[in-house]
Amino acid sequence: xxxxxxxxxxxxxxxxxxxxxxxxxxxxxxxxxxxxxxxxxxxxxxxxxxxxxxxxxxxxxxxxxxxxxxxxxxxxxxxxxxxxxxxxxxxxxxxxxxxxxxxxxxxxxxxxxxxxxxxxxxxxxxxxxxxxxxxxxxxxxxxxxxxxxxxxxxxxxxxxxxxxxxxxxxxxxxxxxxxxxxxxxxxxxxxxxxxxxxxxxxxxxxxxxxxxxxxxxxxxxxxxx
Amino acid sequence: xxxxxxxxxxxxxxxxxxxxxxxxxxxxxxxxxxxxxxxxxxxxxxxxxxxxxxxxxxxxxxxxxxxxxxxxxxxxxxxxxxxxxxxxxxxxxxxxxxxxxxxxxxxxxxxxxxxxxxxxxxxxxxxxxxxxxxxxxxxxxxxxxxxxxxxxxxxxxxxxxxxxxxxxxxxxxxxxxxxxxxxxxxxxxxxxxxxxxxxxxxxxxxxxxxxxxxxxxxxxxxxxxxxxxxxxxxxxxxxxxxxxxxxxxxxxxxxxxxxxxxxxxxxxxxxxxxxxxxxxxxxxxxxxxxxxxxxxxxxxxxxxxxxxxxxxxxxxxxxxxxxxxxxxxxxxxxxxxxxxxxxxxxxxxxxxxxxxxxxxxxxxxxxxxxxxxxxxxxxxxxxxxxxxxxxxxxxxxxxxxxxxxxxxxxxxxxxxxxxxxxxxxxxxxxxxxxxxxxxxxxxxxxxxxxxxxxx
Numbered sequence: 030x031x032x033x034x035x036x037x038x039x040x041x042x043x044x045x046x047x048x049x050x051x052x053x054x055x056x057x058x059x060x061x062x063x064x065x066x067x068x069x070x071x072x073x074x075x076x077x078x079x080x081x082x083x084x085x086x087x088x089x090x091x092x093x094x095x096x097x098x099x100x101x102x103x104x105x106x107x108x109x110x111x112x113x114x115x116x117x118x119x120x121x122x123x124x125x126x127x128x129x130x131x132x133x134x135x136x137x138x139x140x141x142x143x144x145x146x147x148x149x150x151x152x153x154x155x156x157x158x159x160x161x162x163x164x165x166x167x168x169x170x171x172x173x174x175x176x177x178x179x180x181x182x183x184x185x186x187x188x189x190x191x192x193x194x195x196x197x198x199x200x201x202x203x204x205x206x207x208x209x210x211x212x213x214x215x216x217x218x219x220x221x222x223x224x225x226x227x228x229x230x231x232x233x234x235x236x237x238x239x240x241x242x243x244x245x246x247x248x249x250x251x252x253x254x
Numbered sequence: 255x256x257x258x259x260x261x262x263x264x265x266x267x268x269x270x271x272x273x274x275x276x277x278x279x280x281x282x283x284x285x286x287x288x289x290x291x292x293x294x295x296x297x298x299x300x301x302x303x304x305x306x307x308x309x310x311x312x313x314x315x316x317x318x319x320x321x322x323x324x325x326x327x328x329x330x331x332x333x334x335x336x337x338x339x340x341x342x343x344x345x346x347x348x349x350x351x352x353x354x355x356x357x358x359x360x361x362x363x364x365x366x367x368x369x370x371x372x373x374x375x376x377x378x379x380x381x382x383x384x385x386x387x388x389x390x391x392x393x394x395x396x397x398x399x400x401x402x403x404x405x406x407x408x409x410x411x412x413x414x415x416x417x418x419x420x421x422x423x424x425x426x427x428x429x430x431x432x433x434x435x436x437x438x439x440x441x442x443x444x445x446x447x448x449x450x451x452x453x454x455x456x457x458x459x460x461x462x463x464x465x466x467x468x469x470x471x472x473x474x475x476x477x478x479x480x481x482x483x484x485x486x487x488x489x490x491x492x493x494x495x496x497x498x499x500x501x502x503x504x505x506x507x508x509x510x511x512x513x514x515x516x517x518x519x520x521x522x523x524x525x526x527x528x529x530x531x532x533x534x535x536x537x538x539x540x541x542x543x544x545x546x547x548x549x550x551x552x553x554x555x556x557x558x559x560x561x562x563x564x565x566x567x568x569x570x571x572x573x574x575x576x577x578x579x580x581x582x583x584x585x586x587x588x589x590x591x592x593x594x595x596x597x598x599x600x601x602x603x604x605x606x607x608x609x610x611x612x613x614x615x616x617x618x619x620x621x622x623x624x625x626x627x628x629x630x631x632x633x634x635x636x637x638x639x640x641x642x643x644x645x646x647x648x649x650x651x652x653x654x655x656x657x658x659x660x661x662x663x664x665x666x667x668x669x670x671x672x673x674x675x676x677x678x679x680x681x682x683x684x685x686x687x688x689x690x691x692x693x694x695x696x697x698x699x700x701x702x703x704x705x706x707x708x709x
Contacts, residue, residue, distance in 0.1 A: 213603040222575040
C-alpha cells in the first residue's frame with residue numbers, strides 16, 4: 030500500500046511511519062501543507078493521512094484543494110482537535126475518516142486499511158460469504174452451513190459490516206460509527222456485549238469460530254487459515 | 255474617585271439644554287404676542303385718526319374754511335400735552351390754525367418722529383394728511399402708549415428671563431447633583447467589582463426609573479459574571495486536583511518499572527498499566543473539552559428537528575444487551591413521535607451517559623426505566639433506577655465537573671458524565687432535574703416540543 034503522511038510533529042510521524050513500514054507499506058512523509066498538496070496531486074496514493082494543524086496551509090485546506098482538482102484518494106484526518114464539530118468539518122472538507130490524537134496505532138492501521146480498499150467494498154454484492162457463513166442482503170437472511178440464523182436488525186447490520194470487511198480488523202469505535210452512527214465514546218463494554226450476542230448466534234453452535242477478537246484492537250471476521 | 259465636573263454631568267447638561275430650549279420658546283411666544291398687540295394698537299390709532307379727520311373735513315363741507323379753522327383750533331386747544339396734534343395750512347403752506355407748526359407731507363397715514371412735527375418727544379406720532387378745499391389738513395396722535403407698552407414688555411420679559419434662568423440653573427445643578435450621587439454609587443460598585451468583589455450590588459432607590467433599571471441590569475450581570483468566574487475557578491481547581499492523582503499514580507508505576515528493569519525483571523505489565531492511566535487522563539481532557547465546546551453553543555448551528563422517541567429508543571436498544579449482561583433490567587415506556595429541535599448525536603450521548611451512570615452505580619437486579627412522554631408542550635424524558643440514589647444535598651453538586659460522591663470514588667468514571675448531560679440539556683433549553691425515585695435516582699429532562707407539523 031502507498032501511503033502519504035502529512036504530519037509536522039516528528040515524533041508522531043516516526044511512530045506512524047515505523048508502524049506502516051514494518052507491515053510492508055510504502056510511506057512518504059511531508060511536513061507542510063504546500064508541499065503536501067503538490068505531492069498528493071502529483072502522485073497516486075492508496076491513502077492519505079493528514080494532520081489538521083500544519084505549518085503553511087492547514088490540513089483542511091490541503092484536502093479541499095486536492096478534492097477540487099478531482100483527486101479521489103481516500104483521506105483520513107488525524108488531529109488533536111477533538112471537538113464535536115471538527116469531525117463534521119473534516120468530512121465536509123472531503124475527508125473520508127477522522128481520528129483524534131492521541132490514538133493507538135492499531136486504530137489508525139485498521140482505519141487506513143478499511144479506507145484503502147473501500148472501492149472494492151462498494152461493489153454491489155447481494156450475498157456476502159465467509160467460509161460457510163452466508164448473508165443474503167436482499168432477503169435479509171443469515172445462514173451458516175445451511176442452517177438459518179435469526180438476527181435482530183442491528184445484529185444483521187453488525188454482521189454485514191464485519192463481513193464486508195472480511196479479514197480486516199474493525200475497532201470498537203469503527204463499529205460504533207458504522208453500525209450505530211454514534212461518535213461518542215461509551216465508558217462501558219456495550220459494543221463487546223453486542224459482539225458476544227452475535228458470536229453466540231453465528232459461532233457458538235458451530236465448530237469453527239469465524240468472529241475473532243483482536244486483543245486491545247477490535248474484531249475481525251475471517252475463515253479459518 | 256474622580257469628581258464629576260458640573261458641565262460634564264449629564265443631569266446638568268439635560269437641564270441646561272432644556273432651559274435654553276424653554277427660553278427660546280418663551281422668546282418666540284413673547285415676540286409673537288408683542289407684534290400682535292402692537293398691530294392692534296396701530297389699527298386703533300388709525301381708526302381714531304380717520305374719524306378725527308372726517309369730523310374736521312365735514313365741518314369744512316358744512317361751514318367752509320372759517321368753521322374748519324375754528325374747529326381745528328378748538329381740537330388743538332382740547333389736546334393736552336400734544337396727545338393729539340392738528341395743523342391747518344393755507345394753499346401757500348402758511349399755518350392757519352393748529353398746535354404744531356410743521357408736518358411732513360405723507361400720502362397715507364403713517365408714523366413719523368416727533369422732531370418732524372417740531373415737537374420734542376422720544377416717541378413718534380401717527381399722522382394723516384389730506385387736502386380740504388385747497389388747504390392742507392393734518393391730524394395726528396401720539397404713539398406714546400405703544401412706546402410705553404414696548405418698554406413695559408421688554409422690562410417684564412427681562413425680569414421673567416432672569417427669574418427663569420435662575421430657577422432652571424438651580425434646578426439643573428440640583429438634578430446633576432442628584433444624578434451624580436447615583437452615578438457615583440454605580441461607579442463605586444463597579445470599581446469594587448473590578449477589584450474582584452462580585453457580591454457588590456447597586457442599592458435600588460425603588461423609584462423604578464431608568465437608572466434603577468440600569469442598576470438592576472448591572473446587578474444581574476455582575477452576579478452572573480461572579481457565578482461564571484467562580485465556576486471557572488472551581489473547574490481549574492478541580493482539574494488540577496483531579497489530574498494530580500492519576501499523574502502521581504503514573505509516576506509511581508514508572509518508578510516501579512524502572513526498579514524492576516534494573517533488577518532485570520519484565521516491565522510489560524507496568525507499561526500497560528501506565529498506558530491505561532494515560533488513556534484515562536486523556537479521556538478526562540476530551541470530556542472536558544467536549545463539555546466546553548457544547549457550552550460554547552457553536553453546535554447549535556447544526557440543530558434540526560429530531561424525534562426524541564427514536565433517539566431514546568435506539569439508545570435503550572443499544573444498551574439493552576449490556577444491561578442484561580450486568581444482571582439488570584431495562585424498561586422502556588415511550589410515547590411517540592416527540593419532535594424537538596436538537597442534535598441527534600448529543601441527545602444520544604445525553605441518554606447514553608444517564609444509562610451508563612445507572613449501570614455503574616446500581617447493583618445487579620436493579621431496574622433501569624427509560625420513559626418519554628409529552629406534558630404541557632414539553633417532552634419529558636426520564637432515566638430512572640432503583641439503585642442507591644443520590645442524597646438530596648448532593649444533587650446539585652453531581653452536575654459539577656469532576657465531582658464524585660465519596661461513596662463512588664472507587665467506581666470507574668470521570669465524574670463528567672452528568673456535567674455533560676447538564677451541558678447538553680442546557681444547549682437544548684431543557685431543564686434537568688434530579689429526583690428521588692424512592693429508592694434510586696430519577697434524572698428527568700424537559701425539552702420544549704416542536705409542533706407536530708408534517709406528521
